[in-house]
Amino acid sequence: MASRHDHDAGGDPALLAAKAALRERVWADLDRPGVARFPKPANRIPNFVGAEAAAARLANTEEWARAATVKSNPDSPQWPVRQRALVDGKIVYMAVPRLAEERPFFLLDPAQLADNPRTASSIKGAARSARTVDVDELVPVDLVVAGCVAVDVSGTRLGKGGGFSDLELAVAAGAGLVDEHTVVVTTVHERQLLDRDTIPSTRHDIHVDVVVTPARVVRCARPRGWALPSLRWEELTDAKIASIPLLRRLQDDADARK
Numbered sequence: 001m002a003s004r005h006d007h008d009a010g011g012d013p014a015l016l017a018a019k020a021a022l023r024e025r026v027w028a029d030l031d032r033p034g035v036a037r038f039p040k041p042a043n044r045i046p047n048f049v050g051a052e053a054a055a056a057r058l059a060n061t062e063e064w065a066r067a068a069t070v071k072s073n074p075d076s077p078q079w080p081v082r083q084r085a086l087v088d089g090k091i092v093y094m095a096v097p098r099l100a101e102e103r104p105f106f107l108l109d110p111a112q113l114a115d116n117p118r119t120a121s122s123i124k125g126a127a128r129s130a131r132t133v134d135v136d137e138l139v140p141v142d143l144v145v146a147g148c149v150a151v152d153v154s155g156t157r158l159g160k161g162g163g164f165s166d167l168e169l170a171v172a173a174g175a176g177l178v179d180e181h182t183v184v185v186t187t188v189h190e191r192q193l194l195d196r197d198t199i200p201s202t203r204h205d206i207h208v209d210v211v212v213t214p215a216r217v218v219r220c221a222r223p224r225g226w227a228l229p230s231l232r233w234e235e236l237t238d239a240k241i242a243s244i245p246l247l248r249r250l251q252d253d254a255d256a257r258k
Contacts, residue, residue, distance in 0.1 A: 011202060011235055018200045022158060026150045029191055037076075045075035045147035045160060048189035050214035055080035055187055058212040059088065063183045067142035069093070071105075071172065073165060074123050075147040081187055082121035082145075086110045093138055094126060095168055099244045105138065106130035135175050135246070144169060144184045146206055151186055152194040155208040155220030156201045163240070166204050170229040171246065180228065185210040193218065204232055 037047040092108040120129035211218040
C-alpha cells in the first residue's frame with residue numbers, strides 16, 4: 001500500500017486523520033464509470049470526466065478574462081486549463097511535481113513554445129517547451145489554479161495531504177508574487193464539490209475563491225479573518241523541509257539572517 005501523502009506532515013494528528021478519512025471517502029465515491037478517468041482516483045488529484053468542459057466554463061469567467069499570468073498545479077485534471085491559458089495568450093507557471101527541483105517552476109510562454117499548447121502544457125511536454133525558473137524569476141500572478149481532491153461550497157480545499165499547493169502559495173506570497181487581488185480557482189467534478197463545513201481546515205490551508213465544475217461556477221466569499229498565506233516553519237517537519245530544495249534554501253537564508 002502506498003504511504004499517505006501526509007506521512008511527513010506536521011500538525012494535529014486528529015485533524016490529519018479526519019482529512020485522510022475524508023480523502024478516502026471522496027476517492028472511493030469518484031471511482032466509478034462516467035466519473036473518474038485513468039488512472040484511478042486514489043492517492044492523487046483525481047482526473048475526471050468533464051475536465052475539458054470545466055476548463056471551458058472557467059475560461060468564460062471574468063476572473064479568467066482579467067488574468068494575464070497564471071500559476072497552475074501540474075496534475076492531469078487541470079491540463080485543459082493550462083492548455084486554454086496558453087491558447088489565450090497567458091503566461092503559465094506550472095509547479096514542478098512535488099517541488100522536487102532546485103528551480104521549482106516551469107515557465108511556459110505562449111510566444112516561445114516548441115510544441116502546440118496541448119503538448120506543451122503537459123508534464124512531459126513542459127520539459128521541451130518550458131524552462132525551469134526559481135521564485136525570484138517569477139512575475140506577479142493574477143490567477144492561481146489549484147487541484148483538489150475535494151472542495152466545499154465555502155471554498156475550503158482538501159488536497160492530497162502533501163501540502164505542496166499551500167507551500168507554493170505561501171512562498172509566492174512571501175515573495176510578493178500574489179496579494180489580496182490574486183484569485184484562487186479550481187476545476188472539479190460535481191461529486192468533488194461538498195457541502196459547507198464538510199472539510200476540516202487549518203490556518204495554512206488555501207481558500208478557493210472560484211470553484212468550477214462542468215455545469216456551474218461557484219464563487220466563495222473569503223472567510224472573516226482571511227489573510228495571505230505564510231510559511232509556518234513550526235508546522236513543517238524536518239522530513240518535509242529536507243524533501244524540498246526550495247524550503248531548505250529558504251531555511252538556510254532565514255538562519256543566516258539571525
